[in-house]
Amino acid sequence: MKLRIVTAGVGIQWESALVQACQDGAVRAVVVQRCHDAGDLLAVAASGKAEVALVASGMRWLDRDTVVRLGSAGLAIVGVVPAGDEHAERRLRQLGIDHVAQGKARPVTLIEHARAAIAGRMDGHGGPGDDRSGQARHLPAPRVEPTDADASGSAGGPDGADGRNALVVVWGPKGAPGRTTVAVNLAFEARPLAGEVLLVDADTYGGSISQTLGFLEEHPGLAWAARSSSRGELDAPKLWHATHRAGPGGPRVLSGLPRADLWTEIRPGTWQSLLELFRLSFRITVVDVGFCLEEEEELLYDHVRFRRNAVTRLALQQADLVIAVARADPVGLHDFIRSYQQLRDIGVDPRHVRVVVNQLRGGLYGGDAAPQIRTALNRYLGVEPSVFVPYDRGAMDNALMMGKALREVRRGSGPQQAMEALAAVVVGAPAAAPQRRRLRRRVARRRTVLWNGRPSGPTMTSRNLGW
Ligand SMILES: Nc1ncnc2c1ncn2[C@@H]1O[C@H](COP(=O)(O)OP(=O)(O)OP(=O)(O)O)[C@@H](O)[C@H]1O
Ligand SMILES: [Mg+2]
Secondary structure (H helix, E strand, O other): OOEEEEEEOOOOHHHHHHHHHHHHOOOOEEEEEEEOOHHHHHHHHHHOOOOEEEEEOOOOOOOHHHHHHHHHOOOEEEEEEOOOOHHHHHHHHHHOOOEEEEOOOOHHHHHHHHHHHHHHHHOOOOOOOOHHHOOOOOOOOOOOOOOOHHHOOOOOOOOOOOOOOEEEEEEOOOOOOOHHHHHHHHHHHHHHHHOOEEEEEEOOOOOOHHHHOOOOOOOOOHHHHHHHHHOOOOOHHHHHHHOEEOOOOOOEEEOOOOOHHHHHHOOHHHHHHHHHHHHHHOOEEEEEEOOOOOOOOOEEEOOEEEOOOHHHHHHHHHOOEEEEEEEOOHHHHHHHHHHHHHHHHOOOOHHHEEEEEEEEOOOHHHOOHHHHHHHHHHHHHOOOEEEEEEOOHHHHHHHHHHOOOHHHHOOOOHHHHHHHHHHHHHHOOOOOHHHHHHHHHHHHHHOOOOEOOOOOOOOOOHHHHOO
């Protein structure tokens, strides 16, 4: 049975030689099509006519998303590089192409590579787009030494892959429960406990971390990182330089999209590889995502797939830990309880979720609100809140006006201590004993539960929750 191949590299010497060899019967293969662009190649992949593509590394349209899509359509890929071009070979591997051949290779050798690529797919090593393998594919894990001045006193640079690094995704339903506030402050609080922390703004409905932290200059952010990764040009050192230190002891920040309508810049295949790179490069990555979990229709332009909520869904599915933020009032809790079910539906394991109840204040539910909220979350979702964050408009305004974290401007305030306790939960460190004692004293004094409040008091009913 002849191997069915498709080529992309018309006019390049190896490609012409291969086509000729197929026509002469010098190799047991048939060329089903010679493609000129991504559209051609994706169409052949979708038709199922070919088993393997041999693609020249110089094709400008060859990016990670195309590789993912070809892989998803079941096509094996061999990248062909000019002889000795290490840069081209590295780029292909970063795009997720495992099988790379030299352009000076004879047609028979190229066909051997093609067969090996097909065998690799069957073994379940089909690259990042091979959904059937079900395995995350890892990029190389370069170590990065911090090079900018403010990194000199840091608790160590990005660790690289060592099994300890964690991807933490902060999510919450509609109604601004405080995802960004929690993400920013968690990242600041985790830094002294964990080492180098990356804070990523990946809200495709409008990021606000740059504004929250008062960044005046434009920095290369998520859109830049996505474009660069899609071309196979992003590695850990470049990621490091695309990020920006927030305050002397703060996390590094990858800014979000400057305009919400630029969400199409972040394609699912690229986002997947970015998440892998974040995890490999930083001890902790905190990602602020959008609220919406719905699986929307796929938009197809020019053979490219777009899905706005895929960024949130994929991040949640890949997370080591999900911080789910609920607003303490009846409307906020109602939204949270409804949306939490969707989290489960997209495959997030409830054991990897920590619930934060934000904006807790007196006056809600006519009594001590925390125990009532705890009881409701237990009853309706079977979950235990990890942290209650008190409502403190003054502290938040102070932080917003200064473009800083609570830790920097309102240390010791109720929300700051709650965020510190949350960071301890995330990092797996016990909250400092003196702080616990301080917290308990405050709790007793103010009857406001900041941290791990005990259930007591009247039970919240579905009526006062509003449904
Ligand atoms: N504990 C708190 N006390 C007082 N105000 C708070 C608290 N937490 C958050 N806020 C305020 O609530 C508003 C919304 O917070 P934030 O922007 O973090 O929410 P979000 O869930 O990220 O919203 P969006 O959907 O706009 O992204 C902000 O003005 C913030 O300062
Ligand atoms: Mg936000």
